[in-house]
Amino acid sequence: MVSLRFLLDRTAILFLGIAAGVAIGYAFGTGNEQKQAVVLAPEAAPIQAAGPAVAPPPPTAPAAADAKPEALATQPKTEAPIIDEQPRPALVEGVKNGRAIRVGVFGDSFGDGVWSALYRLLPASAGFQVTKFSQASTGFTRYRSLNLEEHDSAQIADAPIDIAVISFGANDAQGVCDGGHCGALMSAYWQKVISARVESYVAMLRRHGAAIYWVGLPVMRDTGFDSDARAMNSFYKALMDRLGVPFVDVRPLTTAGSGGYEAYYQDADGSQKLLRANDGIHMSMNGYLHISRGLAARIRSSVSEAKVQPAPSPAAFDNSTAAPDPDNSQ
Numbered sequence: 001m002v003s004l005r006f007l008l009d010r011t012a013i014l015f016l017g018i019a020a021g022v023a024i025g026y027a028f029g030t031g032n033e034q035k036q037a038v039v040l041a042p043e044a045a046p047i048q049a050a051g052p053a054v055a056p057p058p059p060t061a062p063a064a065a066d067a068k069p070e071a072l073a074t075q076p077k078t079e080a081p082i083i084d085e086q087p088r089p090a091l092v093e094g095v096k097n098g099r100a101i102r103v104g105v106f107g108d109s110f111g112d113g114v115w116s117a118l119y120r121l122l123p124a125s126a127g128f129q130v131t132k133f134s135q136a137s138t139g140f141t142r143y144r145s146l147n148l149e150e151h152d153s154a155q156i157a158d159a160p161i162d163i164a165v166i167s168f169g170a171n172d173a174q175g176v177c178d179g180g181h182c183g184a185l186m187s188a189y190w191q192k193v194i195s196a197r198v199e200s201y202v203a204m205l206r207r208h209g210a211a212i213y214w215v216g217l218p219v220m221r222d223t224g225f226d227s228d229a230r231a232m233n234s235f236y237k238a239l240m241d242r243l244g245v246p247f248v249d250v251r252p253l254t255t256a257g258s259g260g261y262e263a264y265y266q267d268a269d270g271s272q273k274l275l276r277a278n279d280g281i282h283m284s285m286n287g288y289l290h291i292s293r294g295l296a297a298r299i300r301s302s303v304s305e306a307k308v309q310p311a312p313s314p315a316a317f318d319n320s321t322a323a324p325d326p327d328n329s330q
Helices: 002-028 069-074 089-097 109-121 148-158 188-207 223-243 285-307 314-320
Strands: 101-107 128-132 163-167 176-178 181-183 211-215 264-266 272-274
Touching (some): 089 285, 101 109, 101 285, 109 128, 109 163, 109 285, 148 188, 176 188, 188 223, 211 285
Parallel strands (some): 101 163, 163 211
Antiparallel strands (some): 176 181
């Protein structure tokens, strides 16, 4: 019975994700937007049905912990260079030839929202082409339904990219099965299987010549699910550090000063704007813009750096197709 309830709880997330992703994608199309050790996480409590919208609180000064999105673009670098913060040959080649910089967004329904924001923040008029590869109800625990690596590799073959933005996680707050064996969320087996799948997925994107960014999960309204999200953020952050992939931590942008869930945020103009969707998992339209501005700034900075790089040789493209040695990524 516990297992059945666990599966039903997680299935609720998938259905909410589909609905929220479609709604946000439609809304972004209207043009009406306002300008490390990982511990075993407890089972998430059932996700409550969406309730009526909460009235916005009165304007208050932004909390110190609620950093501005641009802060993500100025985070201190580690002493050793991070591979995917440096322009790769495909990006340098694109800049030198004056073609559009191709940004692909991969993920689940949360990735749909990140794509919608980056599509606005990196417009075609500025020389970008932002393509949606994300798909609702997918994840690294759900390879029985869709093998992400095989599916997305085939997509990229028809639509090459220079930069890949990955945003998975909400659908992965569950156990995983592989080869007849199963493991609970954040168990040693779960971490082994998901690490292998993610490492192979990152290697696939690099074989296609793409630089990579991984977008973490926000604060969740449900406390049990938020505990899972924090554990997964820690797990993926450690894995991305090892692989040399920048981890974009959006959690500080989605929390109140106390560190808890926040439904509204104070924009740069001082106005209060809706931050989250009613399901307590996804963002609002403005919320996705809020958490994606720093990432967009980092991508623009990488493009600016590519402009001063020498033109890549054919050998450089050969090297870009090989997966880096994780031990030499930092």
